[in-house]
Amino acid sequence: MIDVLIAGGGYVGLSLAVAIKSAAPHLAVTLVDGAPEGVWKKDERASAIASAASQMLEALGVWGDIEPEAEPIRRMVITDSKTADPVRPVFLTFEGAGDAVESGRPFAHMVPNVVMVGALRGEAERLGVNIRQSTPVNGFKSGDHSVAVDVAAGQPIEARLLVACDGVRSKLRAAAGIKTVDFDYGQSGIVTTVEHERPHNGTAEEHFLPAGPFATLPLRNNRSSLVWTERTADADRLVAGDDLVFEEELERRFGHKLGTLKVVGGRRAFPLGLTLAREFIAPRFALAGDAAHGIHPISGQGLNLGFKDVAALAETIVDADRLGLDIGSLAVLERYQSWRRFDTFRMGVTTDVLNRLFSNDITPVRALRDFGLGLVDRLPALKSFFIRQAEGLASERDPKLLGGQPI
Known part of the structure; x- marks a missing residue:
């Protein structure tokens, strides 16, 4: 019998x-x-x-392999406008937000998925984790x-604990009888990569x-990753349509501040919704990552929620093992x-409210949200709070790994 399956x-399963x-x-x-074996190497996303x-x-000993391919995010700009507006006023800017007060590092990095998964797989194999590819769980x-x-394939595996990291449509979550809170936004996120003439200087932008x-x-290398939210029907049409039409629509939203644009990655559309598991555990069973929660990408925190799950679950398991308890x-x-x-x-509630607040063109609502963004921009204490939220910096009550401490 194994201990943990x-x-x-x-990235969630591997990092766990x-x-x-x-630690143990x-x-x-x-x-x-x-x-299938090697399918992760085809992931073009970041x-x-x-x-x-x-x-x-x-x-965990893998950042040294990841950092050379990571791009720091040192500045965040937020605008609110209509698609056809010639000028997009900036309502909120996190200038120099990269100098995290406690960590001394940029408040975020963009990392190619293939680099991150490759580094984690290499470390897992070095530590002796048994990885079985092309082996779905029924x-x-x-x-x-x-x-x-x-x-x-093969005989059933007996374990002391099963952890489901099998995605937002988790079959294991359903098999455990765990109910979810679900909402379909009627939106899809178009993901692709573009190359541009001029450097971005580590700036991320979010246009509402x-x-x-x-x-x-x-x-x-003068490239940017795009997460482009559209109504589902429009997203499907753009992804399946002509390259020229796609690039024209892209330029309308991206603008010309970085010069000529060129799409250099494949384009895919992912349906967006809210999925929250009502329970995270069952007898000898736990959920982690998207299997426990799927949220709107408006805050860019979906992956980081998964890493928080990893830090908490790993510490829970290791501490229990050290105390001689049943993990x-x-x-x-x-x-x-x-x-x-x-x-x-x-x-989940925060991203839901933000998406409902900003994904519309109702004039009174726009005036209210623009006033709120401007207020945050003018209050240093409030702005610092939001920077800390984006950094995900840990408090004393949070798992040790989030503070860079070993378990």
């Missing part, structure tokens, strides 16, 4: 395996992933890594002392447009749930 080979194994090498950790998450990755049955996990936010995030018991897992559930619901 992790279902899902993305690394966190557990590096004697624990047997197996990671199973239903995706993700925003908050300061606290980069400190966690440093504590279901499981929890007992008093173990959980029997039915995998597509009537259909939803249009975010440009800095990458290395899969509900009494132990309750600590993880109490650590993460409220924070997750708070962030």
Whole structure:
């Protein structure tokens, strides 16, 4: 019997395996992933890594492999306008926000997904995590002392704890009977990469447009990652349509401040919604990452919520093991749930409210939100609070890894 079985080979599953194994090498950790071997190498996307998450990755020994390919975000600009407006007034700017008071590092980095996953896989393999690719999990049955996990190939795997990191449409969450709060925004996020003539100087921009936010995030070598929110029907039309039409619509939103644009990555559209698990745990079972929560990308915190799950769950498991407790018991897992559930619901509600507030063109609502943005820009204490939220910096009550401390 193994100690921990992790279902899902993305950044959450891999970082959890690394966190557990590096702090408790004697624990047997197996990671199973239903995706084909090497499919992660084809991921062209990039993700925003908050300061606290980069400190966690440093504590896990992988940030040194990631940082050379990471682009610091040193400035954040927020505008609010209609798509056709010739001038987009800036209502809020985090100038020099990169100098985090406590960490001394940029408040966020943009990291190519393939770099991050590759570094985590390499460290997991070095630590002795058993990674089984092309091995989907069909279901499981929890007992008093173990959980029997039915995998597509081979005999069932018996473990003391099963952790589902299998995405927002988690089959294991459904198998555990855990209900969710769901809402479909009727929006899709178009993700692609563009190359531009002039440097971005580490500036990220978020333009609030009537259909939803249009975010440009800095990458290395005069490139930017786009997260472009549109109504679902329009997003599908743009992604499936002519290249020339796509680039014309892109330029209308991106503008010409960085010169000529060229799309250099594939374009895909992802449906956007809110999914929050009502419970994070069940007997010998826990949810982490998107399996526990799927939120709107308006705040760029989805991935960082997953890393917070990892820090809390890994510390819960390791501390329980050191005390000689049963790592899969509900009494132990309750600590993880109490650590993460409220924070997750708070962030889910926040992003939901922000999306509803900014994804419209109602004149009184626009006047109110623009006044609020301007107020934040003029109050240093309030602005510092929002910078700390973006950095994800840990308090004394938060898991150790978020502060860069080993478990």
